[in-house]
Each structure stands twice: as C-alpha cells, then as structure tokens.
Amino acid sequence: MPQQRGSTKSRGPSRTVLMVVALGLMTTISQAATVCSEGCDFTSIQAAIDAASPGDTISVRSGIYYEHLDVNKAVKLIGINSGDGMPVIDAGGYGSAVTVNANDAEIKGFNVTNSGHCGCGNSGISIQANNSIITENRVFKNKYGIRCIGDGNAIWANDLIENDISTYNEGNNTWDESPSPLGFLGFKGKGNYYTDFDQESEGCVDQNKDGICDEPRNVTEGQVDNYPLAKPTRM
Secondary structure: OOOOOOOOOOOOOOHHHHHHHHHHHHHHOOOEEEEOOOOOOEOOHHHHHHHOOOOOEEEEOOOEEOOOEEEOOOOEEEEOOOOOOOOEEEOOOOOOOEEEOOOOOEEEOOEEEOOOOOOOOOEEEEEOOOOOEEEOOEEEOOOEEEEEEOOOOEEEOOEEEOOOEEEEEEOOOEOOOOOOOOHHHOOOOOOOEEOOOOOHHHOOOOOOOOOEOOOOEEEEOOEEEOOOEOOOOOO
C-alpha cells in the first residue's frame, strides 16, 4: 500500500498560538477611561485612578472637580477642553489638589487651584515621586504652585499664577523642555511661566520679544528654569 504523502498546503498558525499573541497584545495596549459630569466611564477622577492599571490613560473633560487626587499609579492623566475650558481640580481650600505618589505618571492640561495655605506642603501639584511629566497646566492661587520632592521629573510649559510660592524643589529635576534640534535657527526650549518672574524688575527681560526671558529663573539652589516664559500660555 503506497505511503500517504503529507499535504503540501501551508497551514496557518494554530488557534492556540493566535490566542497567545492576542493576549500578549492586550497586555501591551494602554487602556483609556473618560471622566465627566455625566455620560462617561466615571464622574470622579480619583475613582478612575483607583480603577486604572499602570500605563492607562485617563481623559478628563471640562468641568470642576472638587477633589484631592492621589496619583498612586503610573497613569497618564490628561485634561481635555471639551467646550467649557480646561478641567478644574479645586482643592476646596485645604490640602493639595494633586499629589503624585507614583513614578512615571503624567499630568497634563488641568487648571489646578485652591490648595490649603499652611506651610506644611499644601500645593497645587505636589510631586513625591520620580520620572513623572507635569506639563501644560494652569496652577493658580495655591500655597505652593508646584512642589517637587523626587528626582528625574520633567516640569515645563505650566503657567504658575498668583501662588504664594511658585515652586519648591528638592532633588534633581528638569524645569524646562529640552531645546529643539533646530536651536541654531532660533527655536529654544520652553520653560514655565511665573507671575513672580514676568517683569523686568523681577528679572525677566525679553529684548528680542520671543516670549522667553533672556535670563534663567532660579527654582532653588542648583536648579534653574533655563527658558522661563515672559507671558502665560493659557488663561
């Protein structure tokens, strides 16, 4: 009896292999959640953080959120202007509005206001972790605007407005964006805007009118913002 030959037709990956690959992709794709007053996944930002996993993105739409956020996971917290301005995180006059306790978090696009006013560290944004990104926020009328205790954090393009103390820094952190590779064409990096450093009498001279103070601003001893902004970027 002749020996039966194997089929020459190429077989695709087994169902088991496909399932393993699919599961692998699921673990690498960041999940997204939305927060708003109604019709979203959550109505509370903190509830969204509590339900998130590290690496998730939480998008927060316009509105006023009376919360004291504990960012205790490496999430991306992104404020979205959905028609009524930047979402506001209001601390209600006590404590800090946002406290970053997890490494590798990101806070972007919020109006952060109304912290407590004791000298115990009440802040608009209090960073007590490492390697996080704080950018494009409006930090308004707090005891400390941004208070940073940690290393490797990147803090730039924020407007620090009418805070009792604009900044406080411990550790080795970056208070401006790295200059563009096109720096030879005049494209500089971008720092932060400070209402206590936006007049010539305060040290901000902008002779070439490029929107960046000609001299750096001291954040704390050994730490400077190399490109402090002469005008706010958001009001």
